[in-house]
Amino acid sequence: MSFLAWHTAELPPISPLPSGLDPRQLPVKIDFLSDLGPNPSEEAYASALVHGRSIHLPYIHPRTHSIPAGNITFYSHHPRLLALFTHVASHAASSLAIPISKVIMLPTERSLWTVIRAPFAYKKSQENFERKTHKRMIKAWDADPEVIDRWVKYLEKHAMGGVGIRVTKWERLPIGIGKTRLARVKEAFKAPIPNGVSSVDAKLLEVQQEGDSDANRKQAIQALGEKILKEELQTFKGSQKPPAASLGASGNTLATERVHVSADKPQVKGSPKIHAKGNNKTSSTSTSKTKASPSYNSNSSAKAETVTPAKAEQSTSASAPGKT
């Protein structure tokens, strides 16, 4: 009411009605829209002659089922802009006969920054700045999703600078949607397969036909790596390093290189032996063993080898003092 009083003070007086009009046929002149009663009809609300018509709240359509259709949240750093834009949005929804809520005031978010006043040093004197984000929300019920879309499109077209919109919409699927979707998927599985190709082979064919598949990439990288190794080995030939054998699938050349660099790693040293020993052991046991297990067995055997000479040494050393 103070809002209305503020406006009436500035507006010029209303000119008298033109002659020839029957006062009994004219819309009802009232002071405040609340004088219409608790639940006025839309016709009564729209035809009521009240001062400052555009400033008043729009006609709020009664909810038919109270089923949420969507929410619109408005964000701004300036509350005046929000007041104007929410007014426009609520009037637009009322024109589309969407049952809406009144404009809901959500809590204001405040971001703070504390900054040293001086350009260099003097940490103890600082200054605080803040930025407030004001939020409003309008809830909508019962309307069709198309109507809500129309409302949102209108707001986006006439969007206001300094006000952000966030739309949350709910759409409903018919009852029994799970069954129908499952039936459709089953039908797709039963569809006829192309001639002479099983489903798995078809997939593999598709993958191979793609130029950029993982297998192709891997092969390309492998080829590049081998090329680099060849070049490096050639450069090594120029220096005093020993010549290396050609690349094999098992990568034995790398093992032999490392032997020259550091000879104190028992596993790598005995690698040819390990493979042989591992094979002997696994032939007796099941064939479904993984790659790791032969190395485990072979390493234990290698360790046994290394351990026994040490033991022998110890025994000899023990015997030596015993003797003396």
Place this chain on the structure above:
Amino acid sequence: MGLRPNIRVLRDMKARQGVLDNEVTRRAYLFVLNTFGRYTRPTTVKNRCYESGRGRGIMSEFGLCRYQFRHLGNTVCSRKYSTLPLTAMNIDTFVITKA
């Protein structure tokens, strides 16, 4: 000496085997990476104040160093400092205030 090696020993064995198997591909990837120049690496990017060029104390949201941000808050964004009236065109500048 143990008949059942330590889990850490097993992990180390796995690591050594993995290095052996993947050295070739790893060398290839590294070669490819080294062919790119210095200014292709995202680590060479550094935020700087667009007003003063300061490298430290930058606030990414404004692109300014702390002193320039303070200057902005006290002058451009302050209604007391600005002589122009508040209109729809300049309302977006008055976003930060002194707290």
